[in-house]
Amino acid sequence: MRKSEHAVIIAGGGPVGLMLAGELALAGVDVAIVERRPNQDINGSRAGGLHARTIEILDQRGIADRFIAEGQKVQTTGFAGVTFDISAFPTRHPYTLGLWQKHIERIMAAWVEELSVPTYRGLAVTDLTQDVSGVTVTLGDGQSLHAQYLVGCDGGRSLVRKAAGIDFPGAEPTTSNIIATAELAELPPEWGIRRDAIGIHSLGRVDYEIRDGKIVYADTGPVGILVTEQNPDATTEPTLDDLRAAMVAAFGTDYGVHSPSSIARFTDAARQAATYRKDRVMLAGDAAHTHPPDGGQGLQTGMQDAVNLGWKLAQVVKGISPQSLLDTYHAERHPVGARVLRNTLAASTLRRDDERTRALRDTVAELLAMDEPRTHFAAMMTGLDIHYDLGEGHALLGRRMPDLDLQTANGPLRLFTLLHDANPVLLNLGRPGAIDIAPWANRVKLIDAEYAGPWTLPALGSVPAPSAVLIRPDGYVAWTDTQPTLADALTTWFGPPTSA
């Protein structure tokens, strides 16, 4: 049964729409997803796993174990062909979790279903109009839905972005790739990645295991194929013949490729929405930014957009915070997306195999062999170094809160468990009972605890121990006791005080 009105409608139930739906549902917001696909199946492989910060945000909601149980821990974070070992990083998840996007989406969709979010499947958003009170969303079946807010999580070709009139400037494509899953009649001499004058190509069984840190491909089953095409201007849906031709150009043979279950094309174009919000319409994920897949950052960046936006939108819908809180979504996430575009453009340029680019790649590799640049890049590629500009202050301000092992009156507690319900937390590590936040007690959880361990941030190293920290629902620090008044920070982030 379809309702005609929701507080928030999300266009698109890919990984980003699902994450946002979960965040809004946890906050008690009436949210629904409109999804064009009839089910959660996806065409092709797409993302191959989760980086450390994305695993942390899932851990903050108590669902990381669901993904870890199905994935494989591996050290594959890297930049421009250089792989980093992040096992010494100060995080509970110092690895990449190898897990195909179809599994990530299946697990996310099950979580969203547990949270009772209605998903209107097999239905596309075809248009929208907005006024001061809300957004009317036209659907493919000619009906419409109304909402206070609409979030476009509808991918790189976002209808929502276009209908809202949001520009999508960026870099035009210079290369095109075909990605496919298919059967091969003949086995190649070896699986893996190779590079030549056309670009980068890879062949590997879809099913694999990690043994002693190495990928060991299954003996049977479908093969994941990635080939750079000679024609960078190819834009149509690729056919089996296109795949065969690209394989012959790249490998000298098509290995008898047949029975494809998916064939798709992607380019190295990089574009970012000029604004992530236009009045009551917001964009997240690929709808807001698309870029080459180098470094595997698209899904991560999108899911983290959703976690940044979710609690803010929930507070605005519930009347706790003014609409201006939504401006911080663009202010914080647009620079993060811009940096991802920049590093993927650089990495995709370094994929080329001419003499000059080879020299540049070798030079970058030499730099990345040094401790400081390597740590800096590894923290960037994992998303562990994200820093929202919340002004001057303690090194923690605007950075991710580490998952500390706390001692409380009720026993030991992992900090991330305090964030499971997506509410803000004020952590008092000073004298128990020294902090009073009665006017915000209905919104902010106050925890007295002890912590005697180190305060170490990825790439930054040791930072001074604060005696109180205000943590936003997305796990970023909004205030420490070295800042001006706590009341101002509470009001800025979690709305004005209420009388008891």
Ligand SMILES: Cc1cc2nc3c(=O)[nH]c(=O)nc-3n(C[C@H](O)[C@H](O)[C@H](O)COP(=O)(O)OP(=O)(O)OC[C@H]3O[C@@H](n4cnc5c(N)ncnc54)[C@H](O)[C@@H]3O)c2cc1C
């Ligand atoms: C070859 C390749 C490899 C990649 N590898 C990685 C990787 O290793 N790591 C990584 O992090 N990222 C990777 N990515 C990127 C990643 O796949 C995307 O960033 C991610 O899927 C974005 O999620 P999303 O939810 O924003 O968009 P999408 O996954 O595109 O989901 C959008 C959803 O909206 C629906 N939709 C579209 N239009 C409408 C409409 N009008 N109405 C209703 N529903 C609609 C679609 O059906 C879809 O379900 C890769 C991408 C490619 C192409």
